[in-house]
Amino acid sequence: MAxxxxxxxxxxxxxxxxxxxxxxxxxxxxxxxxxxxxxxxTCTAGTDVIADHSLLVGLEITGxxxxxxxxxxxxxxxxxxNIDRSAPAGGQINTEITSMCLVGGGVTIxxxxxxxxxxxxxxxxxxxxxxxxxxxxxxxxxxxxYFEVDFGDGTYGYNxxxxxxxxxxxxxxxxxxxxxxxxxxxxxxxxxxGTEVGTLVTADHGVHAKVHLxxxxxxxxxxxxxxxxxxxxxxAWKVLADDFECLEYGEIETICFWGSWKGxxxxxxxxxxxxxxxxxxxxxxxxxxxxRWSADFWPGDWTVEEELEDVGTQGWYDPNPGGDxxxxxxxxxFKYCMDTADGHDPDPPSSHAYQEYxxxxxxxxxxxxxxxxxxWKTSTEQNHDDAVWGDGPPPHxxxxxxxxxxxxxxxxxxxFEIDPQEDVGPGPCVxxxxxxxxxxxxxxxxxxxCACGATIFARRRKAAGA
Numbered sequence: 001m002a003x004x005x006x007x008x009x010x011x012x013x014x015x016x017x018x019x020x021x022x023x024x025x026x027x028x029x030x031x032x033x034x035x036x037x038x039x040x041x042t043c044t045a046g047t048d049v050i051a052d053h054s055l056l057v058g059l060e061i062t063g064x065x066x067x068x069x070x071x072x073x074x075x076x077x078x079x080x081x082n083i084d085r086s087a088p089a090g091g092q093i094n095t096e097i098t099s100m101c102l103v104g105g106g107v108t109i110x111x112x113x114x115x116x117x118x119x120x121x122x123x124x125x126x127x128x129x130x131x132x133x134x135x136x137x138x139x140x141x142x143x144x145x146y147f148e149v150d151f152g153d154g155t156y157g158y159n160x161x162x163x164x165x166x167x168x169x170x171x172x173x174x175x176x177x178x179x180x181x182x183x184x185x186x187x188x189x190x191x192x193x194g195t196e197v198g199t200l201v202t203a204d205h206g207v208h209a210k211v212h213l214x215x216x217x218x219x220x221x222x223x224x225x226x227x228x229x230x231x232x233x234x235x236a237w238k239v240l241a242d243d244f245e246c247l248e249y250g251e252i253e254t255i256c257f258w259g260s261w262k263g264x265x266x267x268x269x270x271x272x273x274x275x276x277x278x279x280x281x282x283x284x285x286x287x288x289x290x291x292r293w294s295a296d297f298w299p300g301d302w303t304v305e306e307e308l309e310d311v312g313t314q315g316w317y318d319p320n321p322g323g324d325x326x327x328x329x330x331x332x333x334f335k336y337c338m339d340t341a342d343g344h345d346p347d348p349p350s351s352h353a354y355q356e357y358x359x360x361x362x363x364x365x366x367x368x369x370x371x372x373x374x375x376w377k378t379s380t381e382q383n384h385d386d387a388v389w390g391d392g393p394p395p396h397x398x399x400x401x402x403x404x405x406x407x408x409x410x411x412x413x414x415x416f417e418i419d420p421q422e423d424v425g426p427g428p429c430v431x432x433x434x435x436x437x438x439x440x441x442x443x444x445x446x447x448x449x450c451a452c453g454a455t456i457f458a459r460r461r462k463a464a465g466a
Contacts, residue, residue, distance in 0.1 A: 032171030037136035040129060041088045043172060047098075050081040055102040055109065056213055058201035061151065066201055068213060068383060070245060071104030082112075085172070091131035096124055097143060106152035116148045118156035120191050125162075129169070132429035140429045142166035143178070149187060149198070157187030157197045165203065168429075179204050213244065215379035217258040217333060217415035220312035223375030224319060224389065224403065224414070226259070227366040230270055234393040238320075240376050241288050241363040241400070242387040242414040243279060252276075252353040256337040257364060257416040258307070258377040262316045264330040267372020272297040272336070272364065273394045274343070279359035286385035287400040288361035293353045294395050295343025302338040316375060317406055319389050325406045333377055337420075347395075359384060362416060365394055379415040386411045 030046065032039035055071035073079040078101035086094040099112040110116045113124035127143035144162035151157065163185045165178040185200040228237040255274060261267060273296050277288035316329035340346075340353040366374050387403040390396050403412045 027173055027175055028171035030172040032139075032169075032174075034171075035137060036171070038091075038131060039137075039171065040091050040093060040131040040139050043085070043088050043093060045087040046085050048081075048083040048085065048173060050083070051079065053081045053100075053102070055104065057109070057203055059107065059149065060199040060201060062196060062198050067105070069105040069107055071102040071107070071109065074101035074103050074108065078110075085129075091133075093129040095127045095129060095141075095143065097127075097145070100125075100147075108150040108152070109147055110150070111145055111147040117150050118148055118158075120148070120156075120158065122146050122148055122158070122191060123162075129172070130429070132168070134429055137170055138168045138429070139170070140166070141169045141174075141178070146191070148191075149200075151198075155197060156189065158189070158191040159185050159200070160188060160191065160193050161185070163200065163203065177204050213381070213383045214417050214420075215242070215244075215381045215383060215413055215415050216417075217307070217335075217377045218314075218380045219307075219310045219333070220314060221378035221380070222315045222317040222405070222412065223260040223262070223330070223333070223377050224317050224387075224412070225262075225323065225373060226364055226376040227269075227368045227372075227374035230367055230369055236391060237365060237393055238318075239363055239365045239390050239392065239394070239396040240387060240403070240414060241277070241361050241389075242416065243286060243359050243361050243384045244416075244418060245359055245384060250354065251351075252340055252418055254337055254339055254419050255353070255362065255416065256335055256420055257414070258333055258335050259366075260314060260330055260333040260375055260377060262324075262326075262329060262373040262375065264332050265372050266332075267374065268369045269366055269374065270299065270369045271367035272302065272338070273367075274338075274340075274353075275363040275395050276353055277361040277363060279361060281359075282385070285388070285402045286359070287388050287398070288363060288396075291347070291395050291397070292360070293340075293346065293348065293350070295340065295346040295353070297338050297343055301342045301344075302336050305335050305337075307333050307335060314377070316373075319401065319403060319406075320391070327407070362418075363394075363396065365396075377415045379413045382411055382413045387414045 028034070031043035053073060057069050057071065058066050059069060060066045078099070081100045082098045084096045084098055097111055101108065101110045111122070111125050113122060115121050123146040125143055125145045127141065129139050129141045132138045132140060142164055144164050146159060146162055149157040163180060165180050167176045167178040169176050180203045184202065186196060187198040187200060189195045189197050224240055226238050226240045273294070275294035276292045278290045278292060280287050280289040311331055313328045314330055314333065316324055316326040318324045341351045364376060368374055388400040389403050390398065390400050404410070405412055
């Protein structure tokens, strides 16, 4: 059945999408970037005012399933995200989010020191940017976030322990996604504890980056047939599609998806056809609409990597009437990634694919040579509406059929990701007891007390010896 908001153990993203405007610095405009090294000490103090920002977050209200919320800026004057930066000292910049407000799905989230809608005082959200010595092009940045969640029904939630988000950056303002370490954040009815009202499941926060809800592969799920053999009747060509939400118009550079071969009989892919479509909402279920972009990819246009972790026994599923349904069919699966600028015969002609605000659909068709049938892997996450399938040559404009689990009739979504962030590895440097603004204050107080104590001791010794 169709869904508006997905449920399940969410791997969410907080996305601050920050195009350059006259009211704020452009990407890497303040300092760093362009391969600069040891750049932190070249920065100056200032305030980053981010006018366009948005949020993808997973929340669980106690006793209810996890929901994925798409959130945008609150109304003026709370529509900007403000971050203060200190002058650098010893390769470190202290930072503080002084105000942030986002709203969506009837929920409002605020951060920044002050008294918010619930009437309680929220702790300051502080952080730091610290130069990496091992890889001087990078710095380590983090925030310890305290926030208020207004559920819209008179209920408020607060975190007692800070939610840390962290990432390596190479300039200010960076194009990176801040990641939250594993572990849920418990929400209480007051900032100091009390009654448990919910959980923030996990959150990632992006700056100058389009962030989408990831749909990771299910290592024990289904692989749904998406292939046809070269020379086969085009009316029998299988096509699968799934939707994703985007919070602004923009370029898509990379598309990745996961798939497997029926019976682990590895064949050869001779073509992958991708297309992007608008959304036609249900009832009875949502499905792809007008064509927005399409392109063909040939061998050499994509990378493929076998997944060797989290591997289980997977099923094979051909959704056509009378098609094969084979549980426990294979164990191997692979990740395919392609730069959309490498596509051949793009329609419309462009260097990259483009996404529109709101729901978009990704369609995939695969052509194989010789042996082997290829399937698009199902996902552990179910976001927005169900995936759909159809038959026919590209671009397929319908009819579409809802993709349903052949055993339990549950909804199925497919495994893919849009513009995954480039991994910088285990990290050029890590957080190792980096003091924040408040912690520097405590350190200063301790030094002052020690100095006072030493002075008093010296005076007493002098008086005793007089």
